[in-house]
Amino acid sequence: xxxxxxxxxxxxxxxxxxxxxxxxxxxxxxxxxxxxxxxxxxxxxxxxxxxxxxxxxxxxxxxxxxxxxxxxxxxxxxxxxxxxxxxxxxxxxxxxxxxxxxxxxxxxxx
Numbered sequence: 001x002x003x004x005x006x007x008x009x010x011x012x013x014x015x016x017x018x019x020x021x022x023x024x025x026x027x028x029x030x031x032x033x034x035x036x037x038x039x040x041x042x043x044x045x046x047x048x049x050x051x052x053x054x055x056x057x058x059x060x061x062x063x064x065x066x067x068x069x070x071x072x073x074x075x076x077x078x079x080x081x082x083x084x085x086x087x088x089x090x091x092x093x094x095x096x097x098x099x100x101x102x103x104x105x106x107x108x109x110x
Contacts, residue, residue, distance in 0.1 A: 001042045002100035004081055010103050024106070031070040032106065038068075045080065045098035057093060058109075065104065073108040 005011040013020040013029075014036055021029035031053075038051050045066070048055040053068040058077075064085065067075040080086075080093070081100035087093055 001039050001044065001047075002081065003036065003039055004100070004102045006102055006104045010105070014103070025071075028071045028074060028106070032076060035068050035070070035076050036103075039078075039101060043099070044096050045101070046096040049095065062109065066101070067109075070106065073110050074106055075109060076106055077104045077109070078102060079104055 003014075005014065013023060013032065017029075017033065020033060023029070024032060035053050038048060038053065042048050045055070048068070053070075055066060055068045057063075058065045058067055062077075065077055065079050067077050070076055078101045080098045081102045082098055085093060086097035
């Protein structure tokens, strides 16, 4: 899958393991890098459905975004980078057609 980043800080964290673990802490930094590897290894978003980290669609004011677990309560938030985002006739996202994502943030949205 193609991965882009919403800002340079996230991109630097993704590309510098030492900085990542220093800025995010060892556990969150390791999980962040593991989730990015999972996304990079996936051909489509569908390939992430059954991976550790509980990749899932968000609802409400975050509809159109996805999340996966880091260390509780933090989540890695990303959006499909396909334009337009593939949907079926019922408005449901078609995970198997999403081949690119943009990493938006690491946050506790609860």
